Amino acid sequence: MKLPEVIIRLPDWARSLMDDAPRIFPDMEERMAFVVELSRQNILHGTGGPFGAAVFDDCGRLITPGVNTVTSSNCSILHAEIMAIALAQQTLGRYDLSGGGKFCFALFASTEPCAMCFGAIPWSGIRVLVCGARSADAEAIGFDEGPKPAGWTEALNQRGIDVKQDVMRDAAAAVLKEYAMTGGRIYNPELLI
Amino acid sequence: MKLPEVIIRLPDWARSLMDDAPRIFPDMEERMAFVVELSRQNILHGTGGPFGAAVFDDCGRLITPGVNTVTSSNCSILHAEIMAIALAQQTLGRYDLSGGGKFCFALFASTEPCAMCFGAIPWSGIRVLVCGARSADAEAIGFDEGPKPAGWTEALNQRGIDVKQDVMRDAAAAVLKEYAMTGGRIYNPELLI
Numbered sequence: 001m002k003l004p005e006v007i008i009r010l011p012d013w014a015r016s017l018m019d020d021a022p023r024i025f026p027d028m029e030e031r032m033a034f035v036v037e038l039s040r041q042n043i044l045h046g047t048g049g050p051f052g053a054a055v056f057d058d059c060g061r062l063i064t065p066g067v068n069t070v071t072s073s074n075c076s077i078l079h080a081e082i083m084a085i086a087l088a089q090q091t092l093g094r095y096d097l098s099g100g101g102k103f104c105f106a107l108f109a110s111t112e113p114c115a116m117c118f119g120a121i122p123w124s125g126i127r128v129l130v131c132g133a134r135s136a137d138a139e140a141i142g143f144d145e146g147p148k149p150a151g152w153t154e155a156l157n158q159r160g161i162d163v164k165q166d167v168m169r170d171a172a173a174a175v176l177k178e179y180a181m182t183g184g185r186i187y188n189p190e191l192l193i
Numbered sequence: 194m195k196l197p198e199v200i201i202r203l204p205d206w207a208r209s210l211m212d213d214a215p216r217i218f219p220d221m222e223e224r225m226a227f228v229v230e231l232s233r234q235n236i237l238h239g240t241g242g243p244f245g246a247a248v249f250d251d252c253g254r255l256i257t258p259g260v261n262t263v264t265s266s267n268c269s270i271l272h273a274e275i276m277a278i279a280l281a282q283q284t285l286g287r288y289d290l291s292g293g294g295k296f297c298f299a300l301f302a303s304t305e306p307c308a309m310c311f312g313a314i315p316w317s318g319i320r321v322l323v324c325g326a327r328s329a330d331a332e333a334i335g336f337d338e339g340p341k342p343a344g345w346t347e348a349l350n351q352r353g354i355d356v357k358q359d360v361m362r363d364a365a366a367a368v369l370k371e372y373a374m375t376g377g378r379i380y381n382p383e384l385l386i
Binding site: 003005008012014071082086087090093114117118120149155156187 | 196197283288
C-alpha cells in the first residue's frame with residue numbers, strides 16, 4: 001500500500017517575494033508590512049485564505065514566510081502560522097526554534113492566531129508573537145477563531161512568550177475586508193450542530 | 194531561491210501495520226488497540242514520541258494513521274493527531290472531512306489532545322474524538338499538554354463534536370510509562386522563563 005503524504009510548501013508566487021525581500025527588515029512595521037503583503041498576495045493568487053505569517057530572527061532576518069493554503073492544499077491544518085513555523089524548523093534543522101533558550105525568533109502574523117495556532121506556538125520555540133489584525137477583525141468577516149481561551153496572551157506570557165498586538169492593525173484588517181468584499185471564501189467547516 | 198518544504202508522512206514501518214490491518218475494525222476497542230499499537234511501535238522504532246492516532250469512518254474502516262514524528266521530522270507541529278487529520282484530508286481530497294455534514298469520521302488518539310491538537314479538531318470536520326490515556330497520564334511522565342482550556346470536552350461538544358474518554362486508558366497509559374521507563378525523550382521545548 002502506498003503511504004499518503006502531504007507536502008507543506010509555499011505557493012510558487014512566494015518565490016519572487018522572497019527573492020525581492022531585503023536581507024534585513026530593520027523594524028517591526030516593515031516585518032509586519034511583509035506579512036500583510038503575503039496575505040494580500042494570497043488573495044490575489046487565489047491560493048488560500050487572507051492570512052500571512054513569517055518567522056524572523058532578532059536581527060530582522062526573514063527565515064520563512066507562511067500563507068494559509070487550507071483550500072488549495074485541501075488541508076485544514078495549513079494556516080499561515082503553522083506553515084511559517086514548520087518551514088522555519090525545517091530550514092534551521094530543529095523542532096525547538098529557541099535552541100534550548102539560546103535564540104529569540106519572532107512569529108509575525110497578519111491576524112491574531114486561532115485556537116490551533118495559539119496552541120502550536122508554545123511547542124515551536126518561538127519567543128515573540130507579533131500580531132496585526134485582531135481576532136475580532138477576522139470574526140467581523142465571518143471567520144471562526146475557534147475555542148481559544150479568553151486569557152490567551154497571558155497564557156503565552158506565562159510561558160515566556162512575549163505578545164505584541166495591533167502592529168499595523170488597520171492595514172492588516174483592510175486586507176480581510178477586501179477579501180470579504182471581493183467574495184472570498186469563508187471556509188469554516190459546516191456547523192455540525 | 195529554493196523554497197523550503199516539509200513532507201508529512203508516516204514512518205516506513207507503518208506500511209506493514211497498514212497492510213496487515215483488517216478491512217474493518219468492528220468496535221471501538223479494536224480501533225483504539227490499533228492506535229495504542231502505533232504509539233508502541235513509534236517508540237520501538239525510535240521515530241518520535243509515544244503517541245498514535247488514526248481517522249476511521251463510521252463503519253470502522255481505517256482511513257489514515259498518524260504518529261508523533263516531532264523529533265525525527267524536526268517539526269513541533271507533527272503530533273499524531275495532526276498527521277492523521279492531514280493525511281485523511283489528503284486521502285479523501287477535502288479539507289472538511291464532514292463533507293458539509295454528510296460524513297461522520299472519528300479521530301482516535303492514544304492520549305487526549307494537547308492544546309494545539311484540540312484547536313485543530315474543529316477545523317478538520319472530525320465529528321467524534323475517542324481518547325485512550327488522559328492528559329494527566331502524559332503529564333505524569335513529564336509531557337506538557339499546553340494551555341488547553343479546562344472545559345475542552347464541552348467546548349468540542351458545543352461545536353457538535355462528540356468526545357469519548359478512557360477507552361482502553363490502562364493499555365494506552367502503559368505505553369507512556371514504558372516510554373518513560375526506557376529513557377524516552379521528553380521533548381518539551383526548554384522552559385523559556
